[in-house]
Every structure is written in C-alpha cells, then in structure tokens.
Amino acid sequence: MxxxxxxxxxxxxxxxxxxxxxxxxxxxxxxxxxxxxxxxxxxxxxxxxxxxxxxxxxxxxxxxxxxxxxxxxxxxxxxxxxxxxxxxxxxxxxxxxxxxxxxxxxxxxxxxxxxxxxxxxxxxxxxxxxxxxxxxxxxxxxxxxxxxxxxxxxxxxxxxxxxxxxxxxxxxxxxxxxxxxxxxxxxxxxxxxxxxxxxxxxxxxxxxxxxxxxxxxxxxxxxxxxxxxxxxxxxxxxxxxxxxxxxxxxxxxxxxxxxxxxxxxxxxxxxxxxxxxxxxxxxxxxxxxxxxxxxxxxxxxxxxxxxxxxxxxxxxxxxxLRWENEAKPGILIRGKQTTPEAVEACFGLAQALRNAEQTVLVDFGEREPCDYRWAISISQEDLPGFTVTDCREKREWNAASPGEVLSIVRG
Amino acid sequence: MRYQSSYVRIALPKGRLLSATADLLDQVGLDFEDYDGKTRQYNLQSVRFPRVSARVFQEKDIAVQVAVGNYDLGICGLDWIEELRTRYPASAVVEVSRLDYGEGYIYLAASQETGLYDMDGLSSGRDNWRIVTEYANLAHTLTSNLRLKSFKIFPVWGAAEAYPPENADLVILWARNENEMRAQGLVPIMRLLSVDAFLIANRERLENKDLSEVLGCLSPAFVAKAQTLVQEKVEITRKPAISLSHWKERELRLALPDGHQKVPTAEFLQRAGLNVHGYCGRTVSRRLSSDLEWLGVKVIRPQDMPLQVANGNFDVAVTGRDWLLEHLYRFPSSPVMELLDLGFGAVRIVAALSREMAVDDIDGFRSLVQSGKLASPRVASEYTNIADRYLRDNHISSYRLIPTWGASEAFLPEDADLLIDNTQTGRTLAQHDLRIIDVLLKSTACLIGNKESLDSPGTKEKIERVVEALGGGLS
Missing domain, CATH: 3.30.930.10 (Bira Bifunctional Protein; Domain 2)
Incomplete structure (x- = not known):
C-alpha cells in the first residue's frame, strides 16, 4: 500500500x-x-x-x-x-x-x-x-x-x-x-x-x-x-x-x-x-x-x-553533496543450501571473518556475487573447505579454514 | 449515500443567526420549508429549486462541514470561520461574501479583579494568565501575538462568562456589546472581530461546480467590503463592571449543570433537602447561594466540569458519568473521581448507523471497512475521546473523527457513517432512520470530586457532608 x-x-x-x-x-x-x-x-x-x-x-x-x-x-x-x-x-x-x-x-x-x-x-x-x-x-x-x-x-x-x-x-x-x-x-x-x-x-x-x-x-x-x-x-x-x-x-x-x-x-x-x-x-x-x-x-x-x-x-x-557508491560489504559468503548444517557453516565462517574486522554479508542466492570484491562458497561435504573468488581480478582459490580465507583476502 | 454531485447543499445556522438568515433567504427567494427554529427538522428542501437542499447545524460545525466538502456552501459567523482558519490556514474554506447582517463581537475581557483596563497591562503584567474560552484557536493566536509568556487556555463548551474572577482572569467570548459584558462583571479589553454573517464555500466546489443558482439568489445581499480578523481596542470608558458576590470566599465550591440537566438536578437537590436558591429561575444565574453558608455554587456546562474539577477550580460537581469518562480517557492520570452515583438522568452511549447499511454489529462494521467498501469511515461524535477509544479497541482502521456540538444524529448518513452519541429511549435515533449496533456504556448523573481536595481534612469533611446530603436524595 x-x-x-x-x-x-x-x-x-x-x-x-x-x-x-x-x-x-x-x-x-x-x-x-x-x-x-x-x-x-x-x-x-x-x-x-x-x-x-x-x-x-x-x-x-x-x-x-x-x-x-x-x-x-x-x-x-x-x-x-x-x-x-x-x-x-x-x-x-x-x-x-x-x-x-x-x-x-x-x-x-x-x-x-x-x-x-x-x-x-x-x-x-x-x-x-x-x-x-x-x-x-x-x-x-x-x-x-x-x-x-x-x-x-x-x-x-x-x-x-x-x-x-x-x-x-x-x-x-x-x-x-x-x-x-x-x-x-x-x-x-x-x-x-x-x-x-x-x-x-x-x-x-x-x-x-x-x-x-x-x-x-x-x-x-x-x-x-x-x-x-x-x-x-x-x-x-x-x-x-x-x-x-x-x-x-x-x-x-x-x-x-x-x-x-x-x-x-x-x-x-x-x-x-x-x-x-x-x-x-x-x-x-x-x-x-x-x-x-x-x-x-x-x-x-x-x-x-x-x-x-x-x-x-x-x-x-x-x-x-556528491556521493561515491554506497560502501559495499567486503566479502560475500554465498550459501548454496539452506539446511541447518549449511547455514551454520556459513554463519561460523562469517563470524570468524568479522572477528578479524572484515565486513561480511551472508547471502543465500538472493544477490549476484559480482557486486563484491570477494565471494566465498562453502564446498560440498565430501570436500570440506571454501572456494574464494576475487570478483575484480577474476581469480579463484581453495581454502581449508577461515584462517586461510583471511590470508587470501588480506593478500 | 455520499455526496451527490448534481445537488447543491447548503449548511445553515441554528441559534443567534437563524432568524436573520431565514429572513434573508425569504427575501431573496431561496427559502426552505421549516427553517424557523421551531421544529427539530434538520434536513430542508428548497421551496423553489429542486436541486438545492440544506441542513441545519450548530454554527461552529458549519465552517468545518464546508471545509471537508460535505457541503458546497454555508452561512455562519466570522468568528467560527476564523476559529477554523487560524488553526488550519490551508483549510478549503473560501469567504464568498460578507452578508448584510451579523450579531455582536468577539471580545477579550478581563475580570474586574485583575485591574486590567487595556492591553498594556497584559504583556508587561503578571504571569500565569488563566484564559477561558470557546475559541481555543483564536486564544492561541492572540497569546502568540500579544507575546504572553505564561498562560493557560481552558477550552470550554460554553458559559465562559461564569468563570472569572475566581476561575479565570481573561475570557474570549461572544457578546452583543460591551454593556452586556459589564453586566456579567467583565471588563472589555479588546474587540477581536465583528461577528458578521458570511456566505462561505468549499474551494474545490467553487472552482468546479455550478453553484450559480444559489449564488445568483444571494448576490443582492453581498456586502462589498470583506472583513478580516481585526483587533481593535475597545473605547475605554473605564465604566466599572457590575460587582459580583464574593463567591471565592466559600469553603467548598460546587458546580451544577445548566441546559437539559438543570431541571432533573434541581429536583434531585430538592429531594435531598439541599436548597440552592435561584437555580431554576427563568434567567440563567451563574452564581447561586445555598442554605449551607460554606457552600459556593456556580452553574456551568456539564461537559466542562471534569476539567474544572481537575484543575481545582471546583471541589465537587454534578455531571454525567459520560463526561467524566470522556475526560479520563483523554487524561488518564487526572485527579478527578466519582464520589456518588446520583442515579438520575440515565442515558446509554451507543454506536449507531443508518438503517440502509447492512451491518448488525461493530464486527460487521469492521469487516465492511476492511473489505474496502467503506474506506476511511467518518465517525460523528460529541464524545471524541470515548469514540476514539472505542474505535481503537475495535480495530477500526483509518477512521476520521468528526467532532460535533450537539444534534449529531443529523450527520448521518450523508456526512458521517457512524455515530457515537447518547440516547435515553432511542426514539430520536429511530426518527432519523438510525439503528443502534452497540452500547458502549450506561451513564447517570454523578457527583465528582478532586482526589487532592480530599487531602485537606477541612475540605474532606465538607465534601463528606455534601455526599451525605445528596445520598438522601437517592432513597
């Protein structure tokens, strides 16, 4: 209305x-x-x-x-x-x-x-x-x-x-x-x-x-x-x-x-x-x-x-006042599934990165990842770990832990 | 059955302007049958023009009715136009013309005890002016313009002249002339405006609708020079006002109602053996004496009593429980309380609507509103706070409350969709083709008092004596 x-x-x-x-x-x-x-x-x-x-x-x-x-x-x-x-x-x-x-x-x-x-x-x-x-x-x-x-x-x-x-x-x-x-x-x-x-x-x-x-x-x-x-x-x-x-x-x-x-x-x-x-x-x-x-x-x-x-x-x-585009969150964690385990894994990673002063948005498919510099997907259960994408440089890495994700993001 | 575009609708005044307005309409060939103040007929049909109809209102309703577009045209005094416009400058009321009659002036007057004779003393003088008036919006504008630092405005339904000097320092009121005020113990300070009759129109209707039949008839009565809000000093003759008895020296202050409640209250007092002298005289006497030498009695509007008791201007008052609740719903922590149910004057406060509306109860009304068939229902009521609470409690969304000053049943079905009003037998409602769908509360006359007055042992003892005396009228 x-x-x-x-x-x-x-x-x-x-x-x-x-x-x-x-x-x-x-x-x-x-x-x-x-x-x-x-x-x-x-x-x-x-x-x-x-x-x-x-x-x-x-x-x-x-x-x-x-x-x-x-x-x-x-x-x-x-x-x-x-x-x-x-x-x-x-x-x-x-x-x-x-x-x-x-x-x-x-x-x-x-x-x-x-x-x-x-x-x-x-x-x-x-x-x-x-x-x-x-x-x-x-x-x-x-x-x-x-x-x-x-x-x-x-x-x-x-x-x-x-x-x-x-x-x-x-x-x-x-x-x-x-x-x-x-x-x-x-x-x-x-x-x-x-x-x-x-x-x-x-x-x-x-x-x-x-x-x-x-x-x-x-x-x-x-x-x-x-x-x-x-x-x-x-x-x-x-x-x-x-x-x-x-x-x-x-x-x-x-x-x-x-x-x-x-x-x-x-x-x-x-x-x-x-x-x-x-x-x-x-x-x-x-x-x-x-x-x-x-x-x-x-x-x-x-x-x-x-x-x-x-x-x-x-x-x-x-x-x-003229504005630059509104500040985007630095890292997008893209959840592919919405099962309790998958959501928990996304939130766990997000919290670890936020504790390291990173700005993190968790998204379950509602937004396109290319809006952000970094996009992270949680890998399938049989291959635990994370896929980290640099959307600007168009490059991709695999990381086994939040610590590794952080190292990649920090360059 | 909302507004029909091909019909021209006029709001005509009751009261002080009725007879001059009826004469004018007669002279210009725009007469309406039964517009004579003798019948309680509110819907009138033009004798000559089948397309033109009129409805009779309290004058203070007319400017509002025209502004909201319920009526194309209206005739009322400049005071009520200014009262609306000073608060809502963007309201859609256009003054078409001043008419060649009017009645009296709006004055700012002081009680003689203030020692005020002119404006100079107002701004430079004491603080904390107590101003009583029916014209609250005009009062606020005036206090701004005069730069009064500290003041309180007490809006009343009527009888403003009864309050000074004990309960107010200043009043803004209508009077025919200065002598009329002096006779009431008041000193006129300033004439705020001359109450001339005006033909007013809804702006949008005047811009878009053919009103020429009516305007053509009335145009010979138009007066060229339009008058706006003028403030002029009254010619000060320093004539003293008539001295009033020293009412404030009494130890306990009782307010009794005027209007319809006067006769049953007088009968009750007689039964109770509490003699109040001059209450039922033909002329309205505002200050009365009683057999109890410590009891000061004043006659005011029952609607105004709870607020007056809350402010300590009266210790006790006889009013209706409806007006007590109306006050308490607005001011939940007010120190006013019911001391004794007097049992007489029983009315029901009901919700009613037109028989044409296929609704049996308030749930049905809510469904109708929710379905969008009756978006933004208009609710007419004298009891704005009771109505507001009832509508909120029943989850009626986006309603518009139309405050009225009596004869509210005449608003339905054209100018309101629901009525919250009091009724003794339901007969008047039935005569207007209205159906009761809910009873909100039952009300009888009661004695009200201020909790804080009961803190003082001397006052408490006197209040208990009044309660005891009135209790004798119950048996």
Missing part, C-alpha cells in the same frame, strides 16, 4: 543515511576537535519555553506542533521542538549553569508545520552553542567552526553573509514608531519583509544617508561599515554601539582572512538574536546560520549569560 507516510515527513533511505552519517560524522569530528561536547534534548518541550518575548516570532509560533499531553488537564501545552537553540539553552539552565563556560553541540531534528506539505516538516540540524564565552573570540570561534565543517564537506564556495541583530533593532528604533507599530515592523522584518522598513523610512529622510547603503549595498570588508559609521553621525548611541560591535567582528574576520558579505537582511525568523548574525548561502540555498543571543538565558529565567551558536541544515547539505 502506498502513501502511508505523513504529509511533510520524509523517509531516509540507505543512500540518504550514508550521506546523513557523513555530514554528522564530519560535524562531530570538527566539534570534538574544538573541545565541544555532545548533548541531546528531548523531542517534547513545554510550549511556554518558546512563547516568551524575544524567542520565536508569532508567525513561527503559529506553525509549531503543540498539543495537550496525556496529563495536560491543566492546559499546559507541549510542543515537538520547533527549534534547537532554545532547548539547548534550557538544558544548560537546568543542568549546567554552575559551569560558567560550556561548549555544546547536537545533531537533532525540529518540527515546523509547512502548509503545502511539499517541503519537509521535520528538519535535521547539526548545531553548536558556545555559552558564557568572551564575545569577540567566541563569535570568531563559532564562525570558524561552521566554516571548517563546510570545508571538510567540500563546500568551499559557500558565501558567508553577515548581519547584526542589535543593529537592525537599533535601526527600527531610529524610526521612532509607536510601540505597536514598532512591533509590527519588527515582525515583518523577521519574516524577511524588508519592505516594511523602506515604507516607514520614507517618512524620515535624514535616515536615508545610512539606511540606503545598509539596505542596498553588500560590503565585503569592515571598511564598508566604517563608511556607514561616517554617514550616521546623527544616529542614536545604541545604533552606534551596535555598529562598533559589528565593525569589531568584521575586523577580526578580516584579520583571519575569512571572506564574507555584509547583508543586513541576512537575519530572519528568530527573535532571540542580539548581536552578530550570519548565514551560509550557496546558489541561493541557505545551508545554515547562527548568531549571538546574549539575552536568551535571562529571558528563560536563567542567569545573565552570553552565548552564540550556529546550525547547519542537513537536508539541503544532502542535496548538494
């Missing part, structure tokens, strides 16, 4: 899983080398974690999978986690807040309702969070780590786009709107609708001098931000201090020879970012992103703790 899979959900087939594990293993290896520790949060969290101001936008909240649990008579709703950073922050507050510094990473899924059902509603992410570190080096470390993972995956042509959440918020403040209008403009911008800003800014011409370049140009070095600074002498102090913060990070990245593009619109969806924000783009596809979120812990009733992090999106990565 077809079509029993839930809309928006995806099966990962062996080929997909091989790709998935490659991404995951690459990511884990990079994180472990940098001293990050792996964590895993539960799939279910309380909804209230995500409803506080400055966490998820109302639009995101309208797409979470939330429901009453079996003991939810008190009206407390739970969600399939719609995001991974907030659960990791919760994990840190609940379990690790006595450590002032934590470097954590995860490979997790998250769930967001997507109306058409044609895109994935379950999404996998590889993410890292640097909690409690000194701002500038922590930002640089997180960006470098993400770039290192992409490099190891062979994705060197990815563009790093930078923005700054503090600067965007200060920019909105410059418009001097009423609180309700400001909230609307902020929501629209976080949903990627920058038209909201240009619609309002036309009423304040004096902002055009620095808003224009910020919105329309894409700087490639800290020099661009210095230019914006020179044009924004009349701006508020919070705008200037966010700009200085942004300049500091870009100067460091310039020094580290890390190329980037400054795109103020490269910030979306999550309200919790406070400082530098970034995303990785390739051919118009977003492969990941992250940023600084210094207020999140305190919003979630934790201590006031600085933090930044990133996540790489596994699903678009899988589409981009």
């Amino acid at each position: 077809k079509n029993q899979r839930c809309k928006g959900m995806r099966d990962l087939l062996p080929r997909d899983m091989a790709g998935f594990r490659h991404v995951e293993d690459t990511f884990r290896a990079c994180c472990l080398k940098c001293g990050y520790q792996e964590v895993r949060t539960p799939t279910l969290e309380y909804l209230h974690l995500f409803t506080a101001v400055g966490t998820l936008t109302p639009s995101m909240l309208s797409k979470v999978y939330s429901f009453l649990d079996w003991d939810g008579w008190s009206g407390e709703r739970v969600v399939l986690r719609p995001d991974n950073t907030i659960p990791v922050a919760r994990l840190y507050i609940d379990n690790m807040s006595e450590y002032k510094r934590a470097r954590l990473f995860y490979v997790s899924n998250s769930f967001i309702f997507e109306e058409t059902g044609k895109k994935d509603r379950e999404r996998w992410q590889c993410g890292a969070e640097s909690i409690g570190g000194t701002k500038l080096p922590a930002d640089a470390e997180i960006i470098s780590l993400a770039r290192e993972v992409l490099h190891r995956l062979g994705l060197d042509t990815v563009t790093l786009q930078l923005s700054h959440a503090g600067l965007v918020k200060a920019l909105i403040k410059e418009l001097k709107l009423r609180p309700s209008e400001e909230a609307k403009v902020t929501s629209r911008i976080l949903e990627g609708d920058w038209q909201a800003l240009t619609e309002v800014k036309s009423a304040r011409n004096e902002l055009d001098r620095f808003l224009g370049p910020l919105l329309n140009l894409k700087g490639k070095s800290g020099g661009f931000l210095q230019n914006v600074k020179a044009l924004s002498r009349e701006a508020s102090s919070s705008f200037k201090s966010s700009l200085d913060d942004f300049i500091e990070t870009t100067t460091l990245l310039d020094g580290l020879k890390c190329s980037y593009e400054i795109d103020i619109t490269a910030i979306r969806t999550f309200e919790y970012y406070t400082g530098i924000c970034f995303r990785f783009m390739l051919n118009g596809e977003k492969l990941g992103g992250g940023g600084r979120y210094d207020n999140l812990m305190s919003l979630m009733s934790g201590n006031d703790t600085t933090a930044c992090g990133f996540a790489l999106y596994v699903d678009p990565l899988l589409k981009l």
Whole structure:
C-alpha cells in the first residue's frame, strides 16, 4: 500500500543515511576537535519555553506542533521542538549553569508545520552553542567552526553573509514608531519583509544617508561599515554601539582572512538574536546560520549569560553533496543450501571473518556475487573447505579454514 | 449515500443567526420549508429549486462541514470561520461574501479583579494568565501575538462568562456589546472581530461546480467590503463592571449543570433537602447561594466540569458519568473521581448507523471497512475521546473523527457513517432512520470530586457532608 507516510515527513533511505552519517560524522569530528561536547534534548518541550518575548516570532509560533499531553488537564501545552537553540539553552539552565563556560553541540531534528506539505516538516540540524564565552573570540570561534565543517564537506564556495541583530533593532528604533507599530515592523522584518522598513523610512529622510547603503549595498570588508559609521553621525548611541560591535567582528574576520558579505537582511525568523548574525548561502540555498543571543538565558529565567551558536541544515547539505557508491560489504559468503548444517557453516565462517574486522554479508542466492570484491562458497561435504573468488581480478582459490580465507583476502 | 454531485447543499445556522438568515433567504427567494427554529427538522428542501437542499447545524460545525466538502456552501459567523482558519490556514474554506447582517463581537475581557483596563497591562503584567474560552484557536493566536509568556487556555463548551474572577482572569467570548459584558462583571479589553454573517464555500466546489443558482439568489445581499480578523481596542470608558458576590470566599465550591440537566438536578437537590436558591429561575444565574453558608455554587456546562474539577477550580460537581469518562480517557492520570452515583438522568452511549447499511454489529462494521467498501469511515461524535477509544479497541482502521456540538444524529448518513452519541429511549435515533449496533456504556448523573481536595481534612469533611446530603436524595 502506498502513501502511508505523513504529509511533510520524509523517509531516509540507505543512500540518504550514508550521506546523513557523513555530514554528522564530519560535524562531530570538527566539534570534538574544538573541545565541544555532545548533548541531546528531548523531542517534547513545554510550549511556554518558546512563547516568551524575544524567542520565536508569532508567525513561527503559529506553525509549531503543540498539543495537550496525556496529563495536560491543566492546559499546559507541549510542543515537538520547533527549534534547537532554545532547548539547548534550557538544558544548560537546568543542568549546567554552575559551569560558567560550556561548549555544546547536537545533531537533532525540529518540527515546523509547512502548509503545502511539499517541503519537509521535520528538519535535521547539526548545531553548536558556545555559552558564557568572551564575545569577540567566541563569535570568531563559532564562525570558524561552521566554516571548517563546510570545508571538510567540500563546500568551499559557500558565501558567508553577515548581519547584526542589535543593529537592525537599533535601526527600527531610529524610526521612532509607536510601540505597536514598532512591533509590527519588527515582525515583518523577521519574516524577511524588508519592505516594511523602506515604507516607514520614507517618512524620515535624514535616515536615508545610512539606511540606503545598509539596505542596498553588500560590503565585503569592515571598511564598508566604517563608511556607514561616517554617514550616521546623527544616529542614536545604541545604533552606534551596535555598529562598533559589528565593525569589531568584521575586523577580526578580516584579520583571519575569512571572506564574507555584509547583508543586513541576512537575519530572519528568530527573535532571540542580539548581536552578530550570519548565514551560509550557496546558489541561493541557505545551508545554515547562527548568531549571538546574549539575552536568551535571562529571558528563560536563567542567569545573565552570553552565548552564540550556529546550525547547519542537513537536508539541503544532502542535496548538494556528491556521493561515491554506497560502501559495499567486503566479502560475500554465498550459501548454496539452506539446511541447518549449511547455514551454520556459513554463519561460523562469517563470524570468524568479522572477528578479524572484515565486513561480511551472508547471502543465500538472493544477490549476484559480482557486486563484491570477494565471494566465498562453502564446498560440498565430501570436500570440506571454501572456494574464494576475487570478483575484480577474476581469480579463484581453495581454502581449508577461515584462517586461510583471511590470508587470501588480506593478500 | 455520499455526496451527490448534481445537488447543491447548503449548511445553515441554528441559534443567534437563524432568524436573520431565514429572513434573508425569504427575501431573496431561496427559502426552505421549516427553517424557523421551531421544529427539530434538520434536513430542508428548497421551496423553489429542486436541486438545492440544506441542513441545519450548530454554527461552529458549519465552517468545518464546508471545509471537508460535505457541503458546497454555508452561512455562519466570522468568528467560527476564523476559529477554523487560524488553526488550519490551508483549510478549503473560501469567504464568498460578507452578508448584510451579523450579531455582536468577539471580545477579550478581563475580570474586574485583575485591574486590567487595556492591553498594556497584559504583556508587561503578571504571569500565569488563566484564559477561558470557546475559541481555543483564536486564544492561541492572540497569546502568540500579544507575546504572553505564561498562560493557560481552558477550552470550554460554553458559559465562559461564569468563570472569572475566581476561575479565570481573561475570557474570549461572544457578546452583543460591551454593556452586556459589564453586566456579567467583565471588563472589555479588546474587540477581536465583528461577528458578521458570511456566505462561505468549499474551494474545490467553487472552482468546479455550478453553484450559480444559489449564488445568483444571494448576490443582492453581498456586502462589498470583506472583513478580516481585526483587533481593535475597545473605547475605554473605564465604566466599572457590575460587582459580583464574593463567591471565592466559600469553603467548598460546587458546580451544577445548566441546559437539559438543570431541571432533573434541581429536583434531585430538592429531594435531598439541599436548597440552592435561584437555580431554576427563568434567567440563567451563574452564581447561586445555598442554605449551607460554606457552600459556593456556580452553574456551568456539564461537559466542562471534569476539567474544572481537575484543575481545582471546583471541589465537587454534578455531571454525567459520560463526561467524566470522556475526560479520563483523554487524561488518564487526572485527579478527578466519582464520589456518588446520583442515579438520575440515565442515558446509554451507543454506536449507531443508518438503517440502509447492512451491518448488525461493530464486527460487521469492521469487516465492511476492511473489505474496502467503506474506506476511511467518518465517525460523528460529541464524545471524541470515548469514540476514539472505542474505535481503537475495535480495530477500526483509518477512521476520521468528526467532532460535533450537539444534534449529531443529523450527520448521518450523508456526512458521517457512524455515530457515537447518547440516547435515553432511542426514539430520536429511530426518527432519523438510525439503528443502534452497540452500547458502549450506561451513564447517570454523578457527583465528582478532586482526589487532592480530599487531602485537606477541612475540605474532606465538607465534601463528606455534601455526599451525605445528596445520598438522601437517592432513597
């Protein structure tokens, strides 16, 4: 029967899983080398974690999978986690807040309702969070780590786009709107609708001098931000201090020879970012992103703790990566009979070879042996032993014991 | 007998919009015989158009019925359209036009005790808002938009106005105007939308089916400007709401049912010698007093009682065992328990289907589903959790549950294949050509309580006195 899979959900087939594990293993290896520790949060969290101001936008909240649990008579709703950073922050507050510094990473899924059902509603992410570190080096470390993972995956042509959440918020403040209008403009911008800003800014011409370049140009070095600074002498102090913060990070990245593009619109969806924000783009596809979120812990009733992090999106990565054929088992043992004795002999040989770290598949005629380098048949009872075939070199040997088979296979 | 393509089917409202809708249909020459609220006739035939038929529904069922395609067109208030659409934005409901009538508004209101008069206090104020509403989906959207950090939404079947201030801080409810709310002790904070009547259509039918006979008739009543969900502050006059008696100071809180259960409950209380004043008055009084000075009494929907008792808003309540089980099937570890079987109001919860269906029992129904002759059976029920459990236990595969709010028997055979409903005598089911194939359980009125209330010696003693008093009504 077809079509029993839930809309928006995806099966990962062996080929997909091989790709998935490659991404995951690459990511884990990079994180472990940098001293990050792996964590895993539960799939279910309380909804209230995500409803506080400055966490998820109302639009995101309208797409979470939330429901009453079996003991939810008190009206407390739970969600399939719609995001991974907030659960990791919760994990840190609940379990690790006595450590002032934590470097954590995860490979997790998250769930967001997507109306058409044609895109994935379950999404996998590889993410890292640097909690409690000194701002500038922590930002640089997180960006470098993400770039290192992409490099190891062979994705060197990815563009790093930078923005700054503090600067965007200060920019909105410059418009001097009423609180309700400001909230609307902020929501629209976080949903990627920058038209909201240009619609309002036309009423304040004096902002055009620095808003224009910020919105329309894409700087490639800290020099661009210095230019914006020179044009924004009349701006508020919070705008200037966010700009200085942004300049500091870009100067460091310039020094580290890390190329980037400054795109103020490269910030979306999550309200919790406070400082530098970034995303990785390739051919118009977003492969990941992250940023600084210094207020999140305190919003979630934790201590006031600085933090930044990133996540790489596994699903678009899988589409981009080119795979060699899936690894085949090294040795095929071909059973010709399915009598208990014959099956036992096949399994005995397989176990002996596996104990010697060989990958062995036992097959009773279902597959063609030419898919594998080595094929072994168990000889007839009157002539005990094994026939070993090198399918690549088209050669054949007889072996009397598993030890002899191993010698032949090992050359 | 599922949907016949050449016929146009319209879902028409009961209740608040019935008389204005009947007038409109009359004016435009699309009248239906017996659409007057006086008869319990649910299937109606157009007087003028033989191809057009209608069925009468609770308003909150109409948007759902049109969305799932059981009906081509429907007329209902914007509130129920938004309640569906805010949760299921992709649902196949199209607003054809606003009609030139409507009734009241949906308000966000606060109890006077919260000290709230406007929106500012909501986001910046205290945590843990308790919100009671019939519009749970609208409430969730509103709490997201207002960025309330900590809140609990208690969905109720009705009588939301009865809960504040003791059992809720905020309510989202329908009212004709602000004065109506103030009279109920509520302070209107925000008008969420104006409840105008809308003609709605199933998207696919509007795209593919000739509905022009009906649309042509109704078009003179179309109002050009469509209205969407608007949130506006109510003009704040700072007029105080009417003060209510201090109900919460009573030591034991009892909930009594409104609706059909009111009269038998009042008679039972009289037999038991427990005098509750004003319960059987003509107007619905939500707060009552009794001879027992420590007993506070409120009147709410029996369906809502188990959840309210579980949350400690009431210590004891008189409801049906059907509603207790409906709650316990959904929340198995809930602290609500039955304290006393009161014996009256006996009903059976049954599974019934159309006489046209050649099935004698649930095993036969399962065979029919397994054979593929009735793939994805539609099951209509007020008791969604009891129905769900019954269907699971009987291994009925890929069923679709249609939650209803009363008059469920009218759903069969066109809009549902199986009914799980209560019945006293079976007469109504028979009148609708339905046959009972199984009895799920028997239910009578019972007194329910919260196990945790019994932990407190003072409360326990008072509960025991109520149980003892009610026990006197049994003999």
